[in-house]
Each structure stands twice: as C-alpha cells, then as structure tokens.
Amino acid sequence: AQGAGSIWARRAGCPGDAGGGSTVVPMAYSSNPILDSEESKNIAVVHKTNQGYSGKDLWRLKQEKPELFTAPQDSGEPPPPPGFQNVPSLGQGWLYSRERDVYLSRDTKKFYVQDASIGELVEMGNGRDLTASMTVHGDAAAQAAGSGNVASRNAIINDLHKAAAAMKLDFSHHDSPAAMFAIYDAKASGAFAEAAAKGLHVRLLPRLAKHRGNWENERLEAVVSESITSLASEIGAESGISLAVALLLGGRLVLAASGGSACLLFGRDGGEGGMDDEDVASDGPGVATGCVILEDSHVGVLLTVDGVRRAPGMTGTRLRALVRGQVSSERPRAACISLLNEARRLGAEAPIVAAAVRFGWADPDAPAQKKARLEASRLTKVRCRHILLRHTSATSQLDRGRPKATRTVGEAEEMLLRLLPELAMGGASAFTTRCRQDSDCDTKLRGGELSGDLGWLDKDPAKNRKIPTSVVRAAFSLSVGQLSDIVASERGVHLLLRTG
Numbered sequence: 001a002q003g004a005g006s007i008w009a010r011r012a013g014c015p016g017d018a019g020g021g022s023t024v025v026p027m028a029y030s031s032n033p034i035l036d037s038e039e040s041k042n043i044a045v046v047h048k049t050n051q052g053y054s055g056k057d058l059w060r061l062k063q064e065k066p067e068l069f070t071a072p073q074d075s076g077e078p079p080p081p082p083g084f085q086n087v088p089s090l091g092q093g094w095l096y097s098r099e100r101d102v103y104l105s106r107d108t109k110k111f112y113v114q115d116a117s118i119g120e121l122v123e124m125g126n127g128r129d130l131t132a133s134m135t136v137h138g139d140a141a142a143q144a145a146g147s148g149n150v151a152s153r154n155a156i157i158n159d160l161h162k163a164a165a166a167m168k169l170d171f172s173h174h175d176s177p178a179a180m181f182a183i184y185d186a187k188a189s190g191a192f193a194e195a196a197a198k199g200l201h202v203r204l205l206p207r208l209a210k211h212r213g214n215w216e217n218e219r220l221e222a223v224v225s226e227s228i229t230s231l232a233s234e235i236g237a238e239s240g241i242s243l244a245v246a247l248l249l250g251g252r253l254v255l256a257a258s259g260g261s262a263c264l265l266f267g268r269d270g271g272e273g274g275m276d277d278e279d280v281a282s283d284g285p286g287v288a289t290g291c292v293i294l295e296d297s298h299v300g301v302l303l304t305v306d307g308v309r310r311a312p313g314m315t316g317t318r319l320r321a322l323v324r325g326q327v328s329s330e331r332p333r334a335a336c337i338s339l340l341n342e343a344r345r346l347g348a349e350a351p352i353v354a355a356a357v358r359f360g361w362a363d364p365d366a367p368a369q370k371k372a373r374l375e376a377s378r379l380t381k382v383r384c385r386h387i388l389l390r391h392t393s394a395t396s397q398l399d400r401g402r403p404k405a406t407r408t409v410g411e412a413e414e415m416l417l418r419l420l421p422e423l424a425m426g427g428a429s430a431f432t433t434r435c436r437q438d439s440d441c442d443t444k445l446r447g448g449e450l451s452g453d454l455g456w457l458d459k460d461p462a463k464n465r466k467i468p469t470s471v472v473r474a475a476f477s478l479s480v481g482q483l484s485d486i487v488a489s490e491r492g493v494h495l496l497l498r499t500g
Contacts, residue, residue: 102124111124115211116211130176132362132364133362134294136357141336142354143340143352144350151190152352155201160249164208170212173214178249180247182245182303182355183305183354193241199231207223217252217291228258229287240258242260244303244304255278255289256289258282260283261281261309262280263280267299268324300328300332301356302320302323302327302355303354303355303357314346323338328358331420333485336354337414380459382457384454384496384497385450386495387419387434387438387444427481441491457475470489482497483495484498
C-alpha cells in the first residue's frame with residue numbers, strides 16, 4: 001500500500017515488476033526536497049535569476065536593433081569634450097557647444113564664435129589681465145550754475161567687468177583693467193546731461209559684450225560712436241549730446257567727444273606737440289573718435305567741455321599744463337578743481353565740468369613691486385589722519401547740533417587746494433599744524449601727532465562706524481606717509497594722511 005509520508009517511484013528493468021518488468025520502490029517524502037544532482041541545482045539557479053523577468057530576449061533584441069550589438073568603428077579621433085558635439089556641416093574636425101555658443105576646432109585647438117557682422121566664424125577673444133603692469137585711477141569735479149540746480153554730470157566706472165557681471169553680460173573677452181570715464185555738459189540742457197550720465201554705459205556695455213571675438217580699433221570706435229548717437233536719439237536730444245568719454249580696455253584707450261567737448265591725452269613732457277599728446281575734439285554735434293595704444297610714457301588724459309576750452313588762453317598746451325602736476329601726484333580731483341577755478345577766473349561760465357585720469361605703470365617681474373602688490377592684497381587695516389572742511393551742501397547727521405557751515409563746497413575745495421603744496425612739502429608736522437587750525441572735526445583736539453587721527457580702519461567700510469565709505473576707500477589706496485587727493489563725502493571734503 002502507498003501510505004502517507006512516502007512517495008513511490010517506478011524503476012525500470014527490475015524482476016518482479018508488476019505490469020511488465022518494473023519495480024515500485026518507496027522513497028522518503030519531505031516538504032523541502034533536497035536537490036542532489038548538479039542539473040537540478042542549475043535549474044534552480046536559472047529559475048531564481050529569471051524570477052520576475054519581463055524583458056526582451058536577446059535574440060529578438062538583436063534582430064530589431066542590430067546596431068546595439070555592433071562594435072563602433074574607430075575613426076581615429078578622440079571623443080568630443082563634455083558639452084561639445086560634432087558639426088558635420090562645417091566639415092571634419094569641428095565641434096560646437098550649444099550651452100556656451102562656442103565652436104572648437106580640433107586642428108587648431110582654438111575656440112571660435114560667430115561674427116554676426118560678416119556671417120563667419122572668428123577666433124574667440126581671450127581677455128588678458130594687465131593689472132600687474134598698469135593701474136588706472138580717475139576723478140572729476142564740476143561747478144554748477146546759479147543756485148546749483150543746473151549742473152554738468154560725470155560718470156566713472158572703475159571696473160567694467162564687475163559692471164557687466166551685474167548686467168549679466170559676458171565680458172571675459174576684453175582685457176583688464178577695463179574702465180570708463182565720462183563727462184556730460186549741462187549748458188544746453190541739464191535734463192539731457194542727467195539722462196546721458198545714467199544711460200550711456202547701459203547702451204555701450206551690451207554692444208561690447210555681444211561680439212566675443214577680437215576687437216579691432218576701428219570697431220571699438222564705431223561701437224562707442226553708435227552708442228552715443230543711439231542715446232541722443234532715445235532721450236530726444238535732436239542736436240546731439242555734449243560729452244567726452246575715455247574707455248580703457250587693457251592697453252587700449254578709446255576716446256570720443258561731441259558738442260564742443262574734448263579729450264586730451266598727455267605724457268610726462270610739456271610743451272607744444274608732445275610725442276605722447278593726442279587730441280580728440282568735436283566742435284559740432286557729430287561724434288569724433290580715436291583709439292590709442294598706451295605706452296608707459298603716457299601719464300593721463302583730461303576730459304573737459306566747451307565752456308572750459310573756449311576760455312581765453314585755454315589752448316591744449318595750457319590745459320595739459322594745468323593738470324599734469326596734480327595728476328602725476330595721484331590727485332586727479334585736485335587737478336580738475338584747479339582747472340575749473342582757472343577757467344572761471346578767465347571768464348568761463350558755469351555749468352562746467354572736467355575729469356582727469358591717471359595711468360600708473362610697473363614692471364610686473366620686479367621683486368620690490370611684486371612684494372608691494374602682495375602686501376597690498378593682504379592689507380585688511382590701515383590708519384590715517386584727516387583734515388575735514390564742512391560746507392553748506394554737506395548732509396551728514398553726525399554734525400547735527402554743531403554750528404551750521406557757511407562756506408560753499410567750492411570754497412571748501414579751493415581752501416584744501418591751497419593747502420596741498422604746503423602739506424606735501426611739510427609732511428606730518430605741517431599736517432598737524434593745519435589740522436589743529438582748520439579742521440572741522442573733533443579729532444583735531446587729539447594730542448601731538450594724533451591730531452586728526454581716525455584710528456585703524458577696516459577694509460570693509462561697513463565695519464567702520466561714523467567713517468564715510470569714500471574716506472575708507474581713499475585711505476586704502478594710499479601708501480604709508482602719502483597725502484591723499486581731495487576726498488568728498490557726506491560730511492564735507494577731506495585731506496588724508498596715511499600713518500599706518
């Protein structure tokens with residue numbers, strides 16, 4: 001009988017098998033049978049591997065997509081860099097990055113961009129950093145007409161790369177340093193001067209950023225002229241705008257003038273027709289332009305308006321002579337104030353304005369200059385003294401409760417201008433004497449050589465309580481023992497002497 005707990009297997013070829021030569025043999029039964037043979041084990045493994053399988057058989061996939069099973073042919077070229085893909089329409093060896101909108105040639109290993117003006121690929125510009133060998137610093141001054149309601153304007157952008165980044169523009173194809181200095185004459189219309197001062201760089205920078213190839217001098221001049229003409233049309237200045245612009249891009253200086261204004265480049269040597277002199281002037285509404293490759297013999301450039309140029313005796317040689325000394329001493333604002341005062345003495349009528357720019361040159365490989373640059377980059381605190389002259393236009397709340405200032409801003413600037421030669425020659429002792437006599441700040445009461453001392457100033461203007469930002473920035477631009485330019489702030493006008 002086949003009882004519970006056992007199974008029966010029929011073994012063929014045994015004597016006595018019922019029904020034709022087979023014997024029924026009982027075997028042990030288990031709910032978890034043991035797989036003894038290798039074949040049974042393999043079947044179990046395959047079953048486990050394919051458990052839940054819902055894919056496609058390889059033989060079927062090979063029939064439907066044979067390219068997946070074909071080894072790629074070796075073209076002899078390395079794979080494209082990340083983000084680039086082949087461009088068959090341009091021929092073998094050209095790659096393109098859609099994200100960067102840049103082409104790459106395998107042959108030259110250079111990047112190229114599309115020049116929309118000619119419809120061709122041109123080599124992509126790669127801006128050079130020349131800040132180790134040259135520096136630029138500029139400032140301006142203006143004298144308003146009447147009550148001061150009509151004033152000429154100036155706009156100074158010391159770092160065009162930062163300005164472009166704020167506008168989300170790619171400016172990496174232009175050299176550094178990159179800066180723009182401009183003045184706008186309000187003689188015809190104060191409203192036009194105000195609108196132009198706010199709007200020129202907004203129109204110029206996108207044009208400079210649009211073409212990412214190398215810029216020829218003529219193309220730079222054309223873009224500056226086009227930006228000025230476009231701005232005049234947009235603000236409704238039918239007869240044009242009276243302005244002067246100096247655009248610095250590395251070692252190139254683009255000058256532009258219109259409406260009687262002028263740009264005057266000058267070197268160290270005076271006299272008529274100096275080798276480094278270059279004039280760009282316009283006597284009508286049209287825009288005059290020029291582009292100069294700067295050399296280390298160039299000292300600076302002066303921008304001024306028709307009212308100053310037309311004053312009796314104000315030739316190009318005279319204009320340069322009036323500003324060369326102060327500009328060479330790193331005091332461009334003082335140079336402009338001196339120029340405008342002389343123009344007024346000769347009969348020029350306000351509003352008038354001028355801007356001056358100083359170029360500094362250095363040997364980037366000289367050990368002493370390398371050390372000075374390194375120390376300046378690590379500088380976090382400086383100490384300086386100041387002479388403050390308050391004026392009627394000062395707006396600071398720090399001087400509330402004090403007697404109201406009676407001198408005008410022009411009178412305050414002229415007073416400091418007269419002090420500069422004495423302080424430059426007399427050093428710290430002369431500064432102490434003049435600070436105690438003339439300064440409107442309580443720091444003049446501090447004893448000895450601390451008269452006018454502002455203490456240690458942090459490089460972050462926000463960390464210096466009660467010290468105007470313009471004063472902090474000026475202090476960090478000085479070397480120890482150096483006398484500053486005339487510095488304007490909400491408290492008045494200052495002269496600084498760095499002491500530590």
